[in-house]
Amino acid sequence: xxxxxxxxxxxxxxxxxxxxxxxxxxxxxxxxxxxxxxxxxxxxxxxxxxxxxxxxxxxxxxxxxxxxxxxxxxxxxxxxxxxxxxxxxxxxxxxxxxxxxxxxxxxxxxxxxxxxxxxxxxxxxxxxxxxxxxxxxxxxxxxxxxxxxxxxxxxxxxxxxxxxxxxxxxxxxxxxxxxxxxxxxxxxxxxxxxxxxxxxxxxxxxxxxxxxxxxxxxxxxxxxxxxxxxxxxxxxxxxxxxxxxxxxxxxxxxxxxxxxxxxxxxxxxxxxxxxxxxxxxxxxxxxxxxxxxxxxxxxxxxxxxxxxxxxx
Amino acid sequence: xxxxxxxxxxxxxxxxxxxxxxxxxxxxxxxxxxxxxxxxxxxxxxxxxxxxxxxxxxxxxxxxxxxxxxxxxxxxxxxxxxxxxxxxxxxxxxxxxxxxxxxxxxxxxxxxxxxxxxxxxxxxxxxxxxxxxxxxxxxxxxxxxxxxxxxxxxxxxxxxxxxxxxxxxxxxxxxxxxxxxxxxxxxxxxxxxxxxxxxxxxxxxxxxxxxxxxxxxxxxxxxxxxxxxxxxxxxxxxxxxxxxxxxxxxxxxxxxxxxxxxxxxxxxxxxxxxxxxxxxxxxxxxxxxxxxxxxxxxxxxxxxxxxxxxxxx
Numbered sequence: 001x002x003x004x005x006x007x008x009x010x011x012x013x014x015x016x017x018x019x020x021x022x023x024x025x026x027x028x029x030x031x032x033x034x035x036x037x038x039x040x041x042x043x044x045x046x047x048x049x050x051x052x053x054x055x056x057x058x059x060x061x062x063x064x065x066x067x068x069x070x071x072x073x074x075x076x077x078x079x080x081x082x083x084x085x086x087x088x089x090x091x092x093x094x095x096x097x098x099x100x101x102x103x104x105x106x107x108x109x110x111x112x113x114x115x116x117x118x119x120x121x122x123x124x125x126x127x128x129x130x131x132x133x134x135x136x137x138x139x140x141x142x143x144x145x146x147x148x149x150x151x152x153x154x155x156x157x158x159x160x161x162x163x164x165x166x167x168x169x170x171x172x173x174x175x176x177x178x179x180x181x182x183x184x185x186x187x188x189x190x191x192x193x194x195x196x197x198x199x200x201x202x203x204x205x206x207x208x209x210x211x212x213x214x215x216x217x218x219x220x221x222x223x224x225x226x227x228x229x230x231x232x233x234x235x236x237x238x239x240x241x242x243x244x245x246x247x248x249x250x251x252x253x254x255x256x257x258x259x260x261x262x263x264x265x266x267x268x269x270x271x272x273x274x275x276x277x278x279x280x281x282x283x284x285x286x287x288x289x290x291x292x293x294x295x296x297x298x299x300x301x302x303x304x305x306x307x308x309x310x311x312x
Numbered sequence: 313x314x315x316x317x318x319x320x321x322x323x324x325x326x327x328x329x330x331x332x333x334x335x336x337x338x339x340x341x342x343x344x345x346x347x348x349x350x351x352x353x354x355x356x357x358x359x360x361x362x363x364x365x366x367x368x369x370x371x372x373x374x375x376x377x378x379x380x381x382x383x384x385x386x387x388x389x390x391x392x393x394x395x396x397x398x399x400x401x402x403x404x405x406x407x408x409x410x411x412x413x414x415x416x417x418x419x420x421x422x423x424x425x426x427x428x429x430x431x432x433x434x435x436x437x438x439x440x441x442x443x444x445x446x447x448x449x450x451x452x453x454x455x456x457x458x459x460x461x462x463x464x465x466x467x468x469x470x471x472x473x474x475x476x477x478x479x480x481x482x483x484x485x486x487x488x489x490x491x492x493x494x495x496x497x498x499x500x501x502x503x504x505x506x507x508x509x510x511x512x513x514x515x516x517x518x519x520x521x522x523x524x525x526x527x528x529x530x531x532x533x534x535x536x537x538x539x540x541x542x543x544x545x546x547x548x549x550x551x552x553x554x555x556x557x558x559x560x561x562x563x564x565x566x567x568x569x570x571x572x573x574x575x576x577x578x579x580x581x582x583x584x585x586x587x588x589x590x591x592x593x594x595x596x597x598x599x600x601x602x603x604x605x606x607x608x609x610x611x612x613x614x615x616x617x618x619x620x621x622x623x624x625x
Contacts (some may be wrong), residue, residue: 032569038479039450045508103609138351162476165352167520168507172566179567183550184454193479195508196608199568218569238492254484255491257344258529296480296508303481 003158003186004029005050009059012030012045019045019209022059027189027203029155030182034201034297035191042210044192047158050189052076053295068295080154084143084161090134094125094144097133098151105152119147122177139170146177150186157181159190163197175200195295204295206279223260225251228290229297232272235284243281249273263293263301314341314497315390315467317362324357326492326562331357333522334371339501339515339550344494346513347503348607353519355503356396359472362501363393375468392466396459398474402446406437409445409460417464431459434489450483458489469493471502475509507607518611525614529557530607537605544572544598546590555593561586564612575609 006025012020022040027033035043048054050061052068052075061068064078088097098119102112120126123143133141139224142162150157159178163171178200182188190201204221206214214221234240237260244253244262249270252263264270267290275285293301317339323497324332339345347355360366363385364374372381378406381386401409410431432438435455440448445456454474461469466500469511471490475483487509496499502513511530518526518533526533532596540563546552547571556565561582564575590597 010410038481041479106429164505167353167615168612170350172612176567177549194506195480196414202569219571236495238488241488255512258514294508300484302479 002028004031004246005033005060005061005063005189007046007059007136010046010049010056010061011058012042012049012054013057014177014207018210020049020056020205023207023210023212024059025205025212025215027187027188029056029098030185032178032182032188032190032200032202034198034206035202035207036295037207038192038303039191040209041207042178043207044160045191046207047160047191047227051079051081051158052103054304055187056071068085069186079159080149080152082149082159082162083297084164086139088145088148088197091132091298093130093132095129097144107151109199115151115153119151122180122297123147124173131266134230138252139166139174140172142166142174143177145182146174149223156187159188161192161197161233162190171196195299198295204266205300206302210268211306213302213306216300218295222293222295224302225263225293226292227264227267227293229272230264230267230292231261231289232262232278232285233258233284234260234278234288240281240283248275251305252297252304254300260279261291263297269292313377313510315499317340317345317372317373317375317468317499317501319358319362319371321363322358322373323368324354330522332361333593334423336523336525337517337527339499341499342494342497343499344490344512344514345499345501346510347501347507347519348507348513348516348611349519350505352521354522355505355519357522358519359393359470361537363391363470364388364394374612381426384428391470392464393470394457394461394472394474396476398461398562400445400453400460402459403444405442405444406448406456407441408498409456410463412601413460413463427463427465431462435459436485436493442463445618449482451478451485453512454478454482454486455489458486461490462491462493467499468620469498469500471500471623473503473505474505475506483509507611510570510607518607518614520611520615526610533607534605535564535577537609538577539602540581541603541609542574542576542583542599543603543619544597545570546595546597548591548595551592551593552595552597555595556586556591559586559589564616573603574611575613578608 003026008024010020010023014217029061033295036045038123049056050063066075092236098116104116107115120129163174167245178188198219205212237255240260241255243294244250249265250262254261271288278285319335319337322335347358349355359378361368363389364380368381372379376390377385378386410428422439437455474486490500504510515529517524549567549570552572553565553567556562561572566573
């Protein structure tokens with residue numbers, strides 16, 4: 001079975017609120033698959049359904065060969081889960097945390113010892129095995145949490161915003177570990193709203209208001225709008241943003257440092273029209289150049305095109 | 313009123329543990345200044361000292377000429393400080409929270425209607441003025457916190473990770489509010505752990521383990537890595553990474569999904585030789601291009617052992 005996860009028309013209602021709305025996708029074995037979206041987009045609800053914690057209202061999902069509607073427990077033995085809160089015990093040592101989680105996953109004796117050594121090695125924590133977990137820097141705790149979540153060799157690993165607040169070197173080490181797991185066949189599903197994490201995924205599912213609004217490789221998504229971003233330098237940039245908001249031909253306009261980023265429907269036409277538009281608003285255009293859209297630019301443009309994020 | 317912020321050898325120890333060591337920088341009136349670094353780098357400790365709520369163990373800082381070490385109460389009058397856990401009253405409505413902070417700061421009642429109108433226009437919270445603060449989304453709560461901090465129109469605004477946990481769309485709204493204040497001459501110091509976000513600041517100080525490792529504009533920091541970064545695509549990215557990491561002419565190789573980012577030790581490094589090594593190892597390169605450094609690349613290069621070439625002169 002090449003597909004590790006298949007979701008078909010997955011839907012979840014809470015009362016009349018549609019948290020997840022007819023979401024379909026499949027994730028092949030060994031892929032790093034990201035869910036990207038604002039708060040309330042349905043990322044967590046989707047993951048909770050895939051992990052068997054929450055039954056779908058309609059639609060279905062097959063995770064590691066098990067239908068989540070009828071075999072929630074079988075699914076849970078095959079998955080690992082790590083949230084941004086890590087759920088480690090601060091007053092236990094590194095090794096004691098590993099032993100505790102190993103025990104919870106049903107590992108005993110020689111098998112537990114073997115997996116403990118593997119986790120210490122993978123997380124580069126061999127020298128710190130007797131250190132109290134609360135005394136570890138955040139990046140080290142995060143590697144320990146990943147080690148604990150993968151002790152039982154899950155076929156599918158779920159990560160919820162795993163590297164927020166971590167320094168860049170730790171983040172890169174962490175994603176090296178994730179990639180190592182994926183290389184050996186573990187399928188990884190990550191939910192995040194940080195572009196910095198999204199960049200590490202093989203494919204990204206963009207979610208908004210419970211719906212899947214785009215699904216592709218990051219490089220393909222970055223070019224999916226078919227237009228570059230116009231970066232302009234002007235006097236009083238916030239005033240320029242106000243002047244360009246809601247203007248015909250502008251998908252999205254935002255501030256970026258002292259510059260203004262305009263995402264146009266047609267870059268050539270917009271580049272020609274901008275000096276006049278700004279002059280009409282009493283602003284002066286000092287420089288204009290085209291730049292490649294970032295994932296965030298694309299994400300914001302797609303969400304706006306869909307009618308904005310959930311308010312409230 | 314606009315004010316300058318001067319930081320002069322600012323330090324704070326907790327017992328023997330240095331949290332912030334010998335920070336020196338000056339922020340011009342109307343500047344948007346970023347205090348940037350990972351968790352534990354000293355961002356919050358720095359902002360708390362500038363806000364006059366934590367005493368420095370050495371050094372000093374002056375806000376509009378007033379010393380935070382000697383006269384913290386007077387410093388507090390000139391500034392607003394929005395901490396990570398800003399004190400919103402969740403059982404009061406949006407409007408009641410604004411009223412509460414206006415009372416606290418003694419904003420005259422004649423000035424309030426105009427202030428509120430502007431803050432609502434900025435924040436988009438107008439339609440929610442009668443909603444309990446506890447019932448707002450995370451992004452809206454942050455916007456309300458910022459509005460409360462701005463209600464007395466401070467000359468200096470200190471923001472501690474205002475966008476932590478906030479989604480990209482609300483993040484853009486928050487930055488628009490901040491830029492609006494800067495455009496009116498407010499001096500803003502903002503901390504963030506997101507390096508992509510730091511690019512929005514006029515100048516930034518990069519903190520690492522309590523020390524400043526760089527102080528410059530984002531563009532000039534990124535220029536320090538000019539000509540040293542390549543992005544390449546191959547059908548065997550993991551094999552390529554292995555070859556690159558073993559290669560003496562490669563400083564770093566990082567896999568982002570299917571793309572590899574390669575950092576070279578100098579702009580003059582013989583990239584052709586590296587490509588030849590890849591070909592010899594049987595790795596076909598489909599796409600190879602120079603890329604601009606991100607601030608994350610710069611931070612990595614500054615904090616990696618043995619890469620002193622990037623440090624401040």
